[in-house]
Amino acid sequence: MFGLFILLNLILFLRPGEIVPGLRAAPLYQVTILACLVGVSSTLPQLLSGQFLRQNPVSACVTAVLVAAPLSFLGQGLGQLFYFGQLAFEDFGKTYLYFLVATAVLTSAERIERMLVWLALMIGVVAALSLAHDRGLLVIPELAAIERSELDESGQKLTFTQLRGTGIFNDPNDLAMVLTVGFVVAVHTMSSPWAGAARPIAIAVAALCVFGIFETKSRGGALGFLAAGWVMVYARWGMSKAVLAAAGMAPVALAIFAMREGGGSVTEGTALHRIQLWSEGLKYLKWNPLFGVGYDRFAAEIGLVAHNSFVHCFTELGFFGGAFFLGAFVAAGIGLRRVWQHGNDYLPPANRARIATVAACLVGYTTAMLTLSRGYVVPTYLILALAARTAAIEQESLHEEGVQVDLPQFDGAFLWTLAKASFAFLLAIYLFAFMITRLVM
Structure with missing residues (x-):
């Protein structure tokens, strides 16, 4: 099963149809992910059970985003809710299935x-x-x-x-x-x-x-x-x-904004334009606070994507869906941090190196997402699955050493943490965009 999952990722990353024209029309990815789903079908009920979701807040948050995608059309009328809601569920559902397969396959440190x-x-x-x-x-x-x-x-x-x-x-x-x-x-x-x-x-x-x-x-x-x-x-x-x-x-970091020959600072060129898009997204969120403007509707409403995955999801899915999208990263980060802290004196160097590597991937990817709209694509959920499964596996390793590590649970305390993190994030984005805008006026 693991070999089939690797094949799925090879097809996803390399796109053989772009390299070998004769394979362009072949549904390689669709066939392979269906084979993967058949292979993990016996574990899917467990991954979707209430107990598993309570114990694995990353999975719970991603599942909530799947629910939020069609619900984001609630404010658009019943006709749009049923039509566009179904399209949203089907579209993000493909990514969700990949996340389920990754969660089902990545079950050991090896x-x-x-x-x-x-x-x-x-x-x-x-x-x-x-x-x-x-x-x-x-x-x-x-x-x-x-x-x-x-x-x-x-x-x-x-x-x-x-x-x-x-x-x-x-x-x-x-x-x-x-x-x-x-x-x-x-x-x-x-x-x-x-x-x-x-x-x-x-x-x-x-x-x-x-x-x-x-x-x-x-x-x-x-x-x-x-x-x-x-x-x-x-x-x-x-x-x-x-x-x-x-x-x-x-x-x-300061020089990064001058990497392109014409760019000088955050207050110039495309950098400023992206920050202005964040401000526009927050305005639309204020007008549609609970469920947003609709899945994949940011560009249709504003003209371009948000160039910030979190602002993009808050605007399209409202506070409900945006908070859960952010929550998946919060839960993943907290989980890795806790096993790293507790495992510093108990885990072998190889385990600690693996935790650090996955944490670096998560932090680097998340930082890049602050300037890109990539909230619904498969690689995002591969990183989340890697982070969540690494934390769970290392928690078990520490338990065998007699060390108790409490990873986040999808409960009232986590939801309260998530609400505070969401308000803090939105406030920080608002203040940052406001200050930058004032600088150039």
């Missing part, structure tokens, strides 16, 4: 470890294909770089290109986000005692990912890379070194 290795290989191939096409070593039409223009400080139009990947990573920002994950898991592989002959491959993958992130010229992706790097430094050398690393990264 499988998590193997998944990390496969992720490094798959993302390395994505990076290699993109860079090879960009350098003219092979030709894949779908990988043609995006050419964009921005104005410099003098008002001159400057043009630059951005690297793209296969399939769901065809947008440079998506590619940069997944390359951050690839770098983290490649570093994990190369530093593992068992790496052996695989170490040179892991080093090559890490190098490809770093170079690829640079070539995407994605500011959000670069910020995610820095955030993931900080977590890796903290996990390996502690808080004092992490503080020094943060001080060293600060100038780099």
